[in-house]
Amino acid sequence: MFNKAGAALLTAAMLAVSPAALAQDDGGQTSENGDTYRQLKLFGDVFERVRANYVEKVSDQKLVESAIRGMLSSLDPHSSYLDKDDFQDMKVQTEGEFGGLGIEVTMENGLVKVVSPIDETPAAKAGIRAGDLIVGIDGNPVMGMTLAEAVEQMRGKKGTDITLTVRRGDKEPFEVTITRDVIEIESVRSETFGNVGYVRVTTFNEQTQPGLESKIESISEDLGDDLKGYVLDLRNNPGGLLEQAISVSDTFLDAGEIVSTRGRDNEDNKRYNADAGDMTNGAPLVVLINGGSASASEIVAGALKDHGRALVLGTRSFGKGSVQTIMPLPGHGAIRLTTARYYTPSGRSIQADGIHPDLKVRQAEVKPIENGERRREADLRGALENGQNGDGENGDGAANDNGEGAGSAEAEDAEEKAAQKAARLQEDYQLSRAVDLLRGLTLFQSRVLQN
Template sequence: MTQKFAYAAFMSLVLMAPLPVLAQPPSASPAKASPARDSVDERALNLFSEVFERVRGQYVEKMTDEQLVKAAIEGMLTSLDPHSSFLDTADFTEMQVQTRGEFGGLGIEVTLENGYVKVISPIDDTPAARAGFQSGDLITQIDGEPVQGLSLKQAVERMRGPVGQPIKVMVRRGVAETAPFEVNLTREVIKSQPVKSRAEGDVGYIRITGFSRQTQPGLEKAVQTLQQQLGNRLIGYVVDLRNNPGGLLDQAVSVADSFLDKGNIVSTRGRDGVETQRFDATAGDLTKGLPIVVLVNGGSASASEIVAGALQDQHRAVLMGTQTFGKGSVQTIMPLPDQKAMKITTARYYTPSGRSIQALGVTPDITVEQAKLEQVAQAPGRKESDLRGALSNDTPPKDAPRGQPPAAAPAPAPAAPAVPGSAEDYQLRRAVDLLVGTSLFRQLPAQPPAQPRITKTAG
């Protein structure tokens, strides 16, 4: 059985569950290769066998066959693109455990940059978030040991550990001249709560931090609670997808469907460019047609970009914020013998208008930069197009999207952005203001036609 995944190119200290995507399994009966192809394959396999035997026999340290085969598979998969990889028994078992909704760790998504572990974003209500980790922070040491020279996987493994066990990390924030500082944390069980909500005046604010099996039920509960709390005073919703790294495609489709009555949500195309799957909305709008503003930023990736792109193309919501991450590919998890698996990119996905957001992202209708708080230089965030080996975009836009194209990247901002959903969240304030203004405009009384003015002059 295969499973499919669409999520951002981040490893997480909680190793956020790789989330299955609804897509066709790979063919069980591949086409027969031609004799010429067989000959090429045979030469390639002979070369691999020759290298394998020489390394096994002559390398300075003794390596087991399993170690060499695993390294060869890892190298083959990771050379394809940033999202394909090999899962050994421990990784695959851990992934299966994660899908139950509980993980052990600190609660941050991270990547590797210039030898350091770089924070993509902290996860709400986790040790990392409470400790004040910010997007762009660089972790330079773990329990006194430098991280340089470690792979991302090795660094993540060192930061993980038994629940309740303390850990010290050295953090550098902003420009290189800034002195690093030590952060002491305690590992916790991270429970998935991907949807949170509250009333912002007469506006319903819904923050979605990931797309797991709990997202759609959480969304339905949030909307129901807001409708009961605000009643007829409810004028619209702000759906916050900022710093959402993605997740289950079927949950992304379900969330988008919750706001749509009809029309396409997303489609996928495989190697030959042929549409492999298409997901359309069903009748029924959970929000009863009220206006929606969707907040996005550079941390909005994959499944969150599917929702944003669908609601933008279907003219159901106004997108506000900054350019999204730009991950428009689908991964398939294929189980292998001995409880191992491989994750391989098998398709691109496309918004209702037929555009691919791979390496481009989704452009908001209204660009609003986040407010800056501390006087600390903030390094610019990475996008999908910055990742080594990232897939190209096969549908470059012929016309400008609904929103204005992003301007040239500005110099690093001299401050850190406000926390999404906080009192200092300028983007949220702008979204609420837009909904309030729209509501007031709709309430204006109809005016009678203006009568022509008759001017009399003395003759």
């Protein structure tokens, strides 16, 4: 049985962890230190009562770890305790492969909130969206769980099913059954839409910068002098490694500050600057963001916006502007502790405000309106002829892009890919607006140069 001597030993051990905080000096610290001793004695008393009188026997390790989890989780949604397994999982995630559903989550009003689903993962395929609230896991209510407990329940072996109860906006909760899988993240994907290069960054892990450089080189080789600009898609990107966010920003910047961090201590105040050299040679750039763009995504969008390097299009980002430092605890795991805030080059804090787009464009479904064929000048009786030779831009003299072999398998494949890209732009209104914006900018610039 745990006695007062045991409580005293526990308190003494805890005090030994942070002697600097309890050291007395001549500056009036004695009273503050005495209060700290009293609070730690209170903890020891509670620990003793729970250990001795709780209805079931609980190990000392569980009690202490639970106390640590509670202490950290009460600070903010992103500070937490990682046991050995959690710490290992976190390290695997930053390397780009891990097990689970494929969602980035946080805690909001006692419920698990989806920051964003990761592309091509079980959660994304099941229709989970940024902003969804998970209110139940396999029939168990989430209210009352810590974030770590909820995440632990969502983990499991590959191929096993989990049923989430989801609340979306003001609608009634509904259930979604998802099959767990090993999540292998391709952090950067790319394609072209006509003469516009499209780069999608899904997360910021160790593979992101090499992947970005490879995709930009590929697009540049494919389009050559026809390249009109790039769309950098950061929608539903939950963030990741700070160093990768800095590196991605540096890819498009030639100089200047990328981000600064400011904390409680001067040692937490740091500024990160771009190195000389823009990999895209200043090509026009549009950055797409939405409410699922968080943390590292916001650093990139904020840096490119503040430097006037890109136009930011979409909706306001998530607003996670805090820095978490991972502090290993030898033999136990680690703690994730919020130690600073992020600031954009203009000095604006991202925290709780996010990045506001230059052009606010909500995702929408666009349908053509059929008004019928209207009469034109050429339809009027006695209308004057155009007066120019040929039939103009749309005349019969227009070149046939498909050439003589338009019926070949290669041409049919090209037509099918073109149709798929057209359908993609029809379905993704924000992307369509971004591509049109780039084409409009380059067209305008070329005409200004001609004149």
